[in-house]
Amino acid sequence: MPIIVNLDVMLTKRNMKSKELAEIIGITTANMSILKSGKAKAVRFSTLEAVCKALYCQPADILEYVED
Amino acid sequence: MKDNTKILAIITYVLLVASASILLNDIREFDFNQFKAFQNWTSTVNKNESWFRSENAIKWSYYAISVGLFFLRGYLIYGFAHFLPILKEVELGHYFSDKNIKNFKKIGNVFITYTINILVLRYFLSALNADSFHFLNELKIEFTFLIPAGLAFYILAEIFKRAKETEEENKLTI
Numbered sequence: 001m002p003i004i005v006n007l008d009v010m011l012t013k014r015n016m017k018s019k020e021l022a023e024i025i026g027i028t029t030a031n032m033s034i035l036k037s038g039k040a041k042a043v044r045f046s047t048l049e050a051v052c053k054a055l056y057c058q059p060a061d062i063l064e065y066v067e068d
Numbered sequence: 069m070k071d072n073t074k075i076l077a078i079i080t081y082v083l084l085v086a087s088a089s090i091l092l093n094d095i096r097e098f099d100f101n102q103f104k105a106f107q108n109w110t111s112t113v114n115k116n117e118s119w120f121r122s123e124n125a126i127k128w129s130y131y132a133i134s135v136g137l138f139f140l141r142g143y144l145i146y147g148f149a150h151f152l153p154i155l156k157e158v159e160l161g162h163y164f165s166d167k168n169i170k171n172f173k174k175i176g177n178v179f180i181t182y183t184i185n186i187l188v189l190r191y192f193l194s195a196l197n198a199d200s201f202h203f204l205n206e207l208k209i210e211f212t213f214l215i216p217a218g219l220a221f222y223i224l225a226e227i228f229k230r231a232k233e234t235e236e237e238n239k240l241t242i
Contacts, residue, residue: 031242041240 025050147178164232172225179218
């Protein structure tokens with residue numbers, strides 16, 4: 001998948017744990033793990049909005065396009 | 069939903085038991101003694117006669133076809149039995165499981181194989197009895213619904229396959 005999820009980087013920058021972020025944005029830790037590992041097939045705009053709001057960042061800070 | 073599947077499972081069980089008992093009764097009533105007369109094949113066969121036209125060959129063919137027809141009826145019951153695991157999966161909430169897809173395909177296979185084989189055997193049976201066999205009439209009378217039903221199950225299997233993919237994709241949408 002050429003879309004890379006850089007959630008780990010942003011979490012480290014904001015000194016936040018993934019469990020904490022999952023609680024803030026209202027998703028399960030299992031879904032957070034899917035999102036972090038890049039196994040997710042799609043991300044809802046509502047989830048993206050909640051992540052950006054919680055981490056004070058832009059979507060581009062989390063998602064990156066890398067050519068195969 | 070759970071109650072509905074239970075009712076459907078009970079109806080399926082009743083139908084299976086009823087059709088199996090009808091089949092067993094038909095086998096019991098089928099007079100196997102009628103073949104005793106030609107069981108001593110080698111002693112009674114007329115060596116000068118061509119094998120295919122000999123009375124023994126015709127009787128044995130009739131016997132084999134009758135057994136084949138019984139076997140195919142059993143095969144159809146086996147096909148119907150595949151509804152039970154589908155209902156079980158639905159009851160468990162696994163609507164688009166691999167098991168369901170496989171069972172739908174199997175039911176489709178059984179329906180189509182049954183219809184084709186029955187038509188072939190009926191053709192042979194009518195040939196033995198020197199009756200006229202009208203393929204289209206035979207197809208129209210009894211089996212018209214089974215071929216479309218078989219195809220419908222194939223289509224259903226394909227739809228369930230796509231639905232499974234969509235369900236998986238939905239699960240991986242965060």
